[in-house]
Amino acid sequence: MIRLDGGSGRLRPPEQYGLEVLIDLSRLLVADRADCDLVRLNVLDRQSAGSAAADLSFQAALERANGEVRITTAALRAVAEVAGGAIEQRCGATDRHGRVPSAENPLVAAGQSRRPVVSLLATELRRAVLAVADRRPVRCVAPWPEGHRWAALVTHDLDVVDRWTLFSFLRMAELGLKGKWDLMGRVGRAVRRNLRKDPVNRAVHSILQLEAHHSMRATWFVICADPTIRTMLAGDSTYRPQGPAARRILTALTQAGHEIGLHGSFATANDAKAMADQRRNLVRLSDAPVMGVRQHFLRMQPGTTQQHMLAAGFEYDATWGFADRNGFRLGVADPVPAWDARRETTLPLEVVPLIWMDRALSKYAGVEEPGRWIEDARDLMRECKAVEGAWVGLWHPNTVEALGFPGAEPAFVSLLQALADDRPYLASAHKLVQWRRFRRSVRAARVSADGRVLLTTTAGHRTVIALEDESGDTTQVQVQTGRTGGAA
Ligand SMILES: [Zn+2]
Structure with missing residues (x-):
């Protein structure tokens, strides 16, 4: 469970997309309102280190502080470039079948197409939040049903x-x-x-x-x-x-x-x-x-x-897969929302790599x-x-x-x-796709002083979701559409 520190309003659209994708992949529950102290996630302005792949490395992307994790804007933009397929969208090269050649893919170019580097960064983000939490409550949504x-x-x-x-x-x-x-x-x-x-x-x-x-x-x-x-x-x-x-x-x-x-x-x-x-x-x-x-x-x-x-x-x-090799064309091992690089907007289309x-x-x-x-x-x-x-x-x-x-x-x-x-x-x-849309939509509308959460969703696919606490224990929690929700 995290609080997003105010400033996300100043993010550019690709950075906002990158932030949303990373939080979603991390499974960290975002709290809209809390009566207790939570780990804060802050965005740090940072120039690119030279390539999207380099910007996605844990060392370049994340910083830990007391009760706070910081993520660089360079990493967020890199998520749009890689997981949003922005680099391939801008690429004019085609092979004999009219496809973007694999060599143009940023992860192939960096020799990293066999690892889901964006998913790995999201996992590291969750680890970082747990590591700096101290007594602050942390909740994650369960990865998959049942x-x-x-x-x-x-x-x-x-x-x-x-x-x-x-x-x-x-x-x-x-x-x-x-x-x-x-x-x-x-x-x-x-x-x-x-x-x-x-x-x-x-x-x-x-x-x-x-x-x-x-x-x-x-x-x-x-x-x-x-x-x-x-x-x-x-x-x-x-x-x-x-x-x-x-x-x-x-x-x-x-x-x-x-x-x-x-x-x-x-x-x-x-x-x-x-x-x-x-x-x-x-x-x-x-x-x-x-x-x-x-x-x-x-x-x-x-x-x-x-x-x-x-x-x-x-x-x-x-x-979105490679025609001539196996691996992670978008650096994710998960469905993600499609990104339109030209209009700089998230599309209501899910990409299943x-x-x-x-x-x-x-x-x-x-x-x-x-x-x-x-x-x-x-x-x-x-x-x-x-x-x-x-x-x-x-x-x-x-x-x-x-x-x-x-x-x-x-x-x-x-x-x-x-x-x-x-x-x-x-x-x-x-x-x-339905599950991932639902999971992504779940928010803690409120966290009470004793750490209990009220869950809401805007995608009414299910009514219950399993929440995990700091030690990995799970509780089934009611999720409600709208403002009020169940408590755990
Ligand atoms: Zn076919």
Whole structure:
């Protein structure tokens, strides 16, 4: 529990965004009014030390004093630059798919993309507050519902439905070019075995079964654009969303209670109307709410594409991951509000960063052993767990032997087992977003002289939240919409 010392009114918009994101990620409860002494959080004017990554280091960003923690404006601006994606929004460079190249990302440039540096700074902020508190009461909101200490979100992008053999042959060509003759042979034999079958549909059902075993509800991003010769050659839209095969899959997904999101085709990156049309069509075809979007190939124009997403009515964007490596593109292992760098304003759109995907190591680092992909996933799970954040993974349903990936299916089984073993809060993307919006909105409207708090929220998602005290003991506390609240 902290008091923000007056001066935050003089902060510039990116600094205000940075402060809000850090406090949110720290889980520290902010008190609007207190009848007892609380730890104060002050902002310290400071020039940048040269780079956003340098400004985010604990030593540069934080100072401890008696009953007070200070954070520099340079660190707050760096949060907007990194977690708000401002640097990438200003970047004009593109790769051959029209994406901002990873090398332009400030954390890749600083060699820090494998650690959630912004989440780590928020954790250090909480430590600093606890360290200077002395007898002042400190309260934090619980990271996730039902006592979970971290969260995991499993997502699937439905890239292949019709004409699956085409993808098998493309992949065999890729394996041939890499000299992986043994794998190529295995794929060829699997293609022959599956010729009259539908391995994609079978893979979807196998995923649903495995996830049901762990009581997981995944989030599926589905392409909803009619294919043309041009889109097929580009690897953009290759299946008819209203065709029988795609309809069968959509029905299976919604019947299993999984979430459907839009996998925005290439056109949607720069076309608000295409984005809105595709969302509307997907709602109609799936007969389900479509609250989130992830761009196919992660193709987007940072900042602009998010405006199209908002205009189309989306609540969250799950695109922010690296196409060619795994890690933390925004330096956070958690959903954060989207930042519009050009207008210097926070958007009513949640960003759910993508942290790991099945094919990153295979496609770009030539690692063809699925077991090693899972090792990489586990490394990143540890990072997310350490900051009590959310791990977001992507497994393509076409990552099966007949479509070019021998050994992938057992690897997926071990991925789910690794997740389940560590007891994360497992929920769909929309559920994670709803929880984080609620958690972020909780305030101590008042703290009485004996340290009891009255909680209020402006986002009426739940009525109770667990509060943790200095020693980590938790109490369930009523939260009320408006001015009055429960006491603890
Ligand atoms: Zn895709």
